[in-house]
Amino acid sequence: MMNSHNVTFQNHNMNWPMAALVLYPDDFDQNSSYPTVISVHPFGSCKEQTSGTIYGKALVKAGYVVIAFDASFQGESGGTPRYIEDPSQRVEDISRAIDYAVSLPYVDSNRIAGIGVCGGGAYVISAALTEKRLQAVVGITPVNLGRLFREGFSEYNPLGVLSSMAEQRTKEARGKALQVNELLPPSLATATELGLTERDVYEATEYYKTSRGQSEGGATKMVFSNAQRILSWDAFAFAETLLTQPVMTVVGKKVGAFGAYRDGLEIYGKAIASKDRQLVELDDISHYDLYDRNQPVSLAMEQILPFLEKHV
Template identity: 45%
Template sequence: MKNVTFKNRDWDVAATIRFPDNFDPAKSYPAIICAHPISSCKEQTAGNVYGEALAKAGFITLAFDASTQGQSGGQPRYSEDPGTRTEDFRCAVDYLVTLDYVDAARIGVLGVCGGGAYAANVAMTEKRIKAVGTVVATNYGRMLREGDMSPDAALNLLETIGQLRTAEARGEEPLIVGYIPFNNQAEREAAGIEDVDMIEAIDYYLTPRGQAAGSPNKLRLSSTGPAVGWDAFHLADKLLTQPLHVVLGSVAGAFGSYRDGFELYTKARSSEKSIQVVDGASHYDLYDQPEATSKALEQLVPFYQKHLMD
């Protein structure tokens, strides 16, 4: 494993590259870009679970911190902008094709949660990506538009974003909020929130189970305007042609990865596509719980072997 950087525009994107056992730099290997969830970082599920497992299966893997987040550069900090996030993937491909030990014709992508939706989206217009895998892919734009499920949730959010940008333009400090609004289970219980995704988000991100320095639970709310009008799966029926494997858990929660996974699978134009429902697994089980992730990898590994190795 080696820490590396690559450029997106004029800043460095921080990444970790992992190598197969008995790696020989004189040989040429298939590579898989591993993309982390919204609010996550390369040291969590995308890198330390899926990136590690796929490297053991014989692939070069590259897990990166999204621009403006983690150890990556870029401003404004803690932004969540689909345009910048998808450009990170293109720049990751640009980096991989410069490596002598990477076969430029055999590059795939794997994304978890929001990273899965970004991965599918960028593959529509980045045809150097030859195979697409997603784990609990979640359409971030859809989540923002639905918000608290009120009829005008999206419009209310956009009004707030406009007010925040005006305040920032006049010199006020940006509003930094948490992706997860509660600091612990007690706060969540006091608010009466019983959804499985919210419960397990707290357990994953805010306890030693998944905590990482690059994932501080910070979001610059004013940055999310473009995402409100963005649909990760728009034009998938016309442009997403690469082989696709979609993984989701049977336990559906409020974040919506269950329905998003089926939507992506149904819409994709890919002539070779498959969907895997891991029975009894929740959204966050498929981040790091060995029973759930091993089942996902039982199909992900042969999927990538077929499309990137054969």
């Protein structure tokens, strides 16, 4: 059993509570001071999945305090309507989690790092552009959600999707119900039946729609009309100038449609101002292998822990 407890802290900008899981090392002493990691969950996920129970568990074993939180509008955090994915808010949530961390007497405010998985990996890198309380960041199979929405998620027709979002938003402003889209098939059998067998789509279904990773807070849904801002967002904008902290990206070389391999290489190439940029490429490993599979996670942590020890 991990030594942990659930907490809430206030998102003062938006006046709603944020829910988080704080994880402690086995020998935790509240009178001591600890390096701390802010752990950011993927798009469509929650703190009880890979950000908390997988990477959080691995990090506390190495002596870190970990704060894994639910994004605004998602999981147990506040914000309405539910199921909104707002990149600027997701980045601001990271700063709010840091605000909470530095209020804790056992957190060393000069030794705070961030990690994130999938969309969370790109969000934590984006946060580091302006959030200099982050001393180092790690993007694990990071996906730049703006790029993904402009390409595959919009079927390479971003302007058409924006027009549809505009029409739907007008309907909702006039009293129609919100359009909440389910992003994955309900089961592997349905995915196979519909021909949705591309690696990332199929493995996402296996993770989120089976007992492997399914969690009540990890709703793979999105309010369609409120996703407009995603299409104009770029997680890595201005990274050449503003990303000065050490940054590591960990990617699997089994490429899928969500584009984490490509995005990981892109931010590594852009991070020319970083004090230490590192790219970890793992053979025969896919995007969703890095969510919770024992060997891929262990291989990732073999690189992440020395990197954090050096910089945090």
